Amino acid sequence: xxxxxxxxxxxxxxxxxxxxxxxxxxxxxxxxxxxxxxxxxxxxxxxxxxxxxxxxxxxxxxxxxxxxxxxxxxxxxxxxxxxxxxxxxxxxxxxxxxxxxxxxxxxxxxxxxxxxxxxxxxxxxxxxxxxxxxxxxxxxxxxxxxxxxxxxxxxxxxxxxxx
Amino acid sequence: xxxxxxxxxxxxxxxxxxxxxxxxxxxxxxxxxxxxxxxxxxxxxxxxxxxxxxxxxxxxxxxxxxxxxxxxxxxxxxxxxxxxxxxxxxxxxxxxxxxxxxxxxxxxxxxxxxxxxxxxxxxxxxxxxxxxxxxxxxxxxxxxxxxxxxxxxxxxxxxxxxxxxxxxxxxxxxxxxxxxxxxxxxxxxxxxxxxxxxxxxxxxxxxxxxxxxxxxxxxxxxxxxxxxxxxxxxxxxxxxxxxxxxxxxxxxxxxxxxxxxxxxxxxxxxxxxxxxxxxxxxxxxxxxxxxxxxxxxxxxxxxxxxxxxxxxxxxxxxxxxxxxxxxxxxxxxxxxxxxxxxxxxxxxxxxxxxxxxxxxxxxxxxxxxxxxxxxxxxxxxxxxxxxxxxxxxxxxxxxxxxxxxxxxxxxxxxxxxxxxxxxxxxxxxxxxxxxxxxxxxxxxxxxxxxxxxxxxxxxxxxxxxxxxxxxxxxxxxxxxxxxxxxxxxxxxxxxxxxxxxxxxxxxxxxxxxxxxxxxxxxxxxxxxxxxxxxxxxxxxxxxxxxxxxxxxxxxxxxxxxxxxx
Numbered sequence: 001x002x003x004x005x006x007x008x009x010x011x012x013x014x015x016x017x018x019x020x021x022x023x024x025x026x027x028x029x030x031x032x033x034x035x036x037x038x039x040x041x042x043x044x045x046x047x048x049x050x051x052x053x054x055x056x057x058x059x060x061x062x063x064x065x066x067x068x069x070x071x072x073x074x075x076x077x078x079x080x081x082x083x084x085x086x087x088x089x090x091x092x093x094x095x096x097x098x099x100x101x102x103x104x105x106x107x108x109x110x111x112x113x114x115x116x117x118x119x120x121x122x123x124x125x126x127x128x129x130x131x132x133x134x135x136x137x138x139x140x141x142x143x144x145x146x147x148x149x150x151x152x153x154x155x156x157x158x159x160x161x162x163x
Numbered sequence: 164x165x166x167x168x169x170x171x172x173x174x175x176x177x178x179x180x181x182x183x184x185x186x187x188x189x190x191x192x193x194x195x196x197x198x199x200x201x202x203x204x205x206x207x208x209x210x211x212x213x214x215x216x217x218x219x220x221x222x223x224x225x226x227x228x229x230x231x232x233x234x235x236x237x238x239x240x241x242x243x244x245x246x247x248x249x250x251x252x253x254x255x256x257x258x259x260x261x262x263x264x265x266x267x268x269x270x271x272x273x274x275x276x277x278x279x280x281x282x283x284x285x286x287x288x289x290x291x292x293x294x295x296x297x298x299x300x301x302x303x304x305x306x307x308x309x310x311x312x313x314x315x316x317x318x319x320x321x322x323x324x325x326x327x328x329x330x331x332x333x334x335x336x337x338x339x340x341x342x343x344x345x346x347x348x349x350x351x352x353x354x355x356x357x358x359x360x361x362x363x364x365x366x367x368x369x370x371x372x373x374x375x376x377x378x379x380x381x382x383x384x385x386x387x388x389x390x391x392x393x394x395x396x397x398x399x400x401x402x403x404x405x406x407x408x409x410x411x412x413x414x415x416x417x418x419x420x421x422x423x424x425x426x427x428x429x430x431x432x433x434x435x436x437x438x439x440x441x442x443x444x445x446x447x448x449x450x451x452x453x454x455x456x457x458x459x460x461x462x463x464x465x466x467x468x469x470x471x472x473x474x475x476x477x478x479x480x481x482x483x484x485x486x487x488x489x490x491x492x493x494x495x496x497x498x499x500x501x502x503x504x505x506x507x508x509x510x511x512x513x514x515x516x517x518x519x520x521x522x523x524x525x526x527x528x529x530x531x532x533x534x535x536x537x538x539x540x541x542x543x544x545x546x547x548x549x550x551x552x553x554x555x556x557x558x559x560x561x562x563x564x565x566x567x568x569x570x571x572x573x574x575x576x577x578x579x580x581x582x583x584x585x586x587x588x589x590x591x592x593x594x595x596x597x598x599x600x601x602x603x604x605x606x607x608x609x610x611x612x613x614x615x616x617x618x619x620x621x622x623x624x625x626x627x628x629x630x631x632x633x634x635x636x637x638x639x640x641x642x643x644x645x646x647x648x649x650x651x652x653x654x655x656x657x658x659x660x661x662x663x664x665x666x667x668x669x670x671x672x673x674x675x676x677x678x679x680x681x682x683x684x685x686x687x688x689x690x691x692x693x694x695x696x697x698x699x700x701x702x703x704x705x706x707x708x709x710x711x712x713x714x715x716x717x718x719x720x721x722x723x724x725x726x727x728x
Contacts, residue, residue, distance in 0.1 A: 010344055013293070014281055025286050055472065062469035068290040068310060071344040163343055 002031070003057050004083060004153045006161055007046040007064055008072040011037050015069045019046065022067065028052065028060055032085075032150030043071065043163055047152045049128075071163050080156035086123065087131045088113075089138075090145040093120040097142060108134045119144060127151075168297045169198035169328040172261065175304040176205045178336045181232050183208050183223060183596055184261075185216040189236025190276060191263025194328035199234075208596065208625060211617035213240050215589035217247020217318075218615070221256050222590030223597045225576045226551055228381060230312050231256070231593065236263040237325075238276030241283065246583060248318050249287040253580025254402060255379055257316035259307045266326040267295065280322045289317030297330035302337055309340040314347025315467040316379055347466065351483030356491050359462040359479045360501075362435050363393065366460075367507035368514075370433035371395050372418065374447075375402030375579070376440015376465060376485045383407065383572040385489035386439065392496060394508060396515055398426035400441050402579040405569035410548070415515065416524075419447040420716045421561045424523035424725060427716065429515055430454075431723040437462040438477075440485045442470045444580075451475055453721025464488050523714050523727055524565055533682050535559060535634040535706045538689075539566035542604060542632055545689040550602040551576065551594045555587035555611030558640035561712045563606040585614030588631070592618055595627040602630070602693060609635040609703075610659050619672035622699050630692050631701045633665060636708045644711045648726070669701035680705040 009015050016035055023030050031049040038045045050060060057075065064073045076083075093101045098120075105112055105122050108130070114121035124134050128151055135146065155161065166174070172195055176184065185208045188196045199207055210216040213235045220231030231251075235244050241262050251258050265274040281293050290310050292303050300323070307319040363369055377386050377399075383406050390397045390413055397407050398418040407414050416423035418430055430436070430448070436459050441447070448454045451474055463470075463477040464485055471480045481488055526536045539562050542550070552567055553576040554560040560577055569575045576594055578586040591605040612633055622629055634640075642657040666676030675698050679688045685704065692700035713728040 014285075017282070018285060021285055055476075059469060059473060066467065066469050068342075068345050 001053075002049065002051045003075055003077045004081065004151060005048045005050060005061065005064070006074045006076055006153055007048065007070060008038070008161055008163060009044050009046060009067070010069040010071065011042050011044040012069060015044065018067050018069060019048070019064065022063055026059070026063065028056065034150045034152055040163070047150070049151050072161055074155070074161050076153045076155055079159055081153050081159070082156060083127050083151050083153045084125055085128050085131055085151045086125050086149045087134070088147045089122045089124065089135070089143060091120050091122065091138060091142045092118060092144055093142070094118055097139070101138065101142070104134070104138050108137070110134065164333070165331040166334050167194065167198070167328065168300050168323070168330050168332070169194040171297070171300050171332065171334050172304065172323070172328070173198045173202050173205060174334050175301055175336060176232065177202070179230070179308050181205050182229075184232045184234050185210055185219040185223070185593065186234030187213050187216055187236065187240060189240050189263060191237035191265060191325045192234060194325065195234065195261070195263065195323070207234075208592070209621065210589065210592070211620050212615065213243035214247045214585065215592070215615055215618045215621065217244050217251065217258065217260065218586050218589035219593035220258050220260075221247065221251045222553060222576050222593030224256050224258060224593070225590070226573050226594040227597045230308055231258045232261070233258065234261045236276065237265055237280070238278045241278055241280045245283065245287065246585075248284060248320070250578050250581045250583040250586060251318040252287045252289070254375060254578065255316050256318065257311040258318040259304070259311050260318060260320045262320055262322045264293070264322045264324040267324045268326070270324065280320065284320045287318075288320050291320040291322065293322045294324070294327050297327050297332045300327065300332070301334060305337045306340050306342065310345065348482050349484045349487055351464065351481040351488035351491060353491065355479060355481045356488065356495065359437065359481060360492060360495055362460050362462060362479060363437060364501040364503050366435035366503055368432060368434040368511045369393070369395050369503055369508075370429050370436050371397040371439070372400070372430060372436060372441055373397065373403045373406050373439040374400040374441025377403055377406035378572045380440060380466070380485040381572070382440075382486035382489055385486055385493060389489055389493055389496075392493070393503060396429055396512070398422070398430065400447055400579070401564055401577065403441060404564060404575045405572040408570040409568035410570055415519070417564055418722075420449070421565065421712050421714065422716075423565075424521045424714055424727065425515055425518040427714070427722045427725060428518045431457055431721070433459055435460045435462070437464070439464045439489070440466075443474045445474075448475065449716045449720055449722045449724070453724070456721070521727070525728060526710075530682065530707065532707045533680065533685060533704055535562050535636065535704075535710055536566050537682060538632060538634060538685055538704050538706065539563050539606065541686045541689055542606070543567045545686065545693055546602050546604065550574070550604045551598060553577065553587045553591040553594060553603070553605045555605075555607040555614075556582045556584045557608050557611060558636075558644065558710075558712050559606050559608045559611070559634040562634070584611040587611060588629070589615050589618045591629045592621055592625070592627060595629050596625065604630045604632055606632045606634065608640060609633060609637065609662055609665070610639045616668070619669065619674060619699070623673045626697065627699060628695065628697050629699050631699070633701065633703045634706050635665070635703050636706045636710065637662065638708055641712070647711070648717070665701055665703040669699075674699040674701055676701045676703065678703045678705070
């Protein structure tokens with residue numbers, strides 16, 4: 001089953017490699033991993049999307065907690081949470097496709113953030129499945145390039161992850 | 164007053180009460196060695212290979228309650244140390260390893276003797292540090308000792324670039340460490356402890372299984388009190404030997420792949436199992452599926468939450484320091500009258516005695532060729548069961564574990580997790596230095612001993628009267644045994660051809676060598692060797708080439724599916 005795990009860790013050189021090394025050494029899956037400093041610059045917040053049986057996920061959270069640089073670990077999938085991912089898509093947009101691309105972008109509440117004579121760059125934000133849906137909805141042949149950030153997640157309401 | 168980074172390192176070691184540093188100099192650590200030279204409190208032990216430095220520090224730590232310290236240079240110094248570091252990591256041994264690094268400005272330039280120490284060691288350390296500012300040096304070393312020795316112990320590497328050892332700073336050694344990201348659990352959950360006691364007193368066939376955690380947590384006295392109070396059968400893992408007195412009737416011997424028939428059968432057939440400081444690894448419970456064919460309630464006490472429910476599902480987990488948890492268990496038990504049902508326990512014990520009656524460790528005592536088991540039995544008798552015994556890896560290790568009855572913790576020093584051949588001699592160096600007057604034996608084989616034999620030179624330099632018990636069967640015995648059982652007697656590359664004359668080799672290093680090839684000479688040779696209190700004696704026992712270690716749980720089989728002699 002897919003899980004989304006949030007990790008609060010010391011913002012130190014090598015901390016990321018400790019986490020990624022743990023996943024490769026123990027054969028855990030990583031679907032995506034994002035990391036950036038928090039409002040407190042001494043801490044980084046990481047979101048890992050992974051999958052595995054309940055036993056594997058239990059081991060993943062325990063092993064993450066065991067890393068000396070890791071301050072806190074939460075499996076967001078345990079409760080109500082919000083998940084967002086950002087995608088940039090560069091598409092060919094000439095002739096009548098230009099209007100069609102604009103319309104699809106609006107339907108998905110995306111934004112066109114760069115325009116040339118021949119192409120658009122579109123920004124779409126949402127859950128991973130929404131981004132997948134957008135890619136399916138537009139003409140596949142028009143896609144020139146895509147880049148996705150991987151998911152970031154946060155608990156709803158009172159579910160707060162702090163040091 | 165400001166002092167150099169190199170001097171700061173020495174001051175830190177002094178503050179930590181470090182007695183010995185095991186190491187080998189080189190370019191990146193020259194200033195550290197210079198600072199070492201200028202002080203007298205911390206003594207340096209010069210090994211002959213960096214692997215030996217780590218194993219020696221490891222043996223020192225295992226046989227005491229202290230942190231072992233090693234110092235090696237950058238590049239090859241570090242890569243040579245890796246086997247030692249991984250060995251300590253697998254067995255959770257507290258070490259601080261100081262490694263030299265090329266100067267900060269040269270890092271990443273493929274400089275001479277540069278390697279990415281933090282990267283290379285990351286998967287086999289509890290934690291590691293690269294010191295980038297001399298002002299952080301003392302607090303980093305403080306953290307290293309703290310992390311190495313608390314929680315589930317382990318090796319910690321501190322990588323120190325050469326320029327940092329020349330930069331100056333005020334020396335201030337912190338009193339304590341506060342880390343928001345690291346706070347090991349100490350006390351167990353009292354509700355869980357209550358549940359565990361309830362399960363134990365309701366058990367009809369209870370069983371105690373303990374591992375290295377009892378040794379590392381110095382909780383052998385509590386374990387003994389607990390086991391005796393309830394009259395339970397107890398087994399130790401390879402890492403846990405000495406955790407409960409082996410000569411006691413309630414002890415069923417070691418369990419696992421080469422465990423006793425009674426210990427393995429009792430593990431398989433108990434209805435309540437309490438695991439303490441042990442981790443249900445593949446060499447211990449064999450095939451987990453088979454293990455679960457018998458229903459039982461499992462209580463698991465461990466300081467490391469990730470050890471719990473890793474290989475087997477646990478019913479009552481208790482996270483905490485095993486000593487503290489056992490104290491609480493004893494407190495609750497001693498304050499109550501509930502005990503396991505005496506009648507059921509009696510029935511259980513008579514079943515166990517039937518299994519014990521199988522006498523699974525029996526061997527041919529009338530052989531005209533020296534049996535390796537006989538040598539270990541005699542070693543036990545001659546040393547009065549009071550020696551520190553280190554071992555290498557293979558058949559000799561198993562025979563030492565089976566036949567030397569350890570009544571005390573920290574006497575049995577071996578590489579259980581990583582299974583590192585070459586561990587025995589250098590670890591004995593650390594043990595003998597930690598216990599100058601004690602009898603120290605290294606049980607080894609002709610294959611293992613050659614992996615770190617250069618440390619005979621270290622033994623000469625520091626006058627270490629270690630007794631090497633070489634069970635020489637001219638084979639990599641354990642490999643040969645598996646080839647006999649599972650590979651149609653095809654002894655691929657397991658024959659040790661062109662062996663050295665070990666007697667002459669010992670003499671070449673300035674020691675005494677003895678060749679023993681008749682059973683009747685075994686005991687006199689051991690007596691003579693141990694009477695030489697100031698000499699290292701290399702006892703080369705020519706043993707039966709075909710002897711196998713029994714019982715044996717073949718790989719992938721269940722605990723009760725043993726091959727018996």
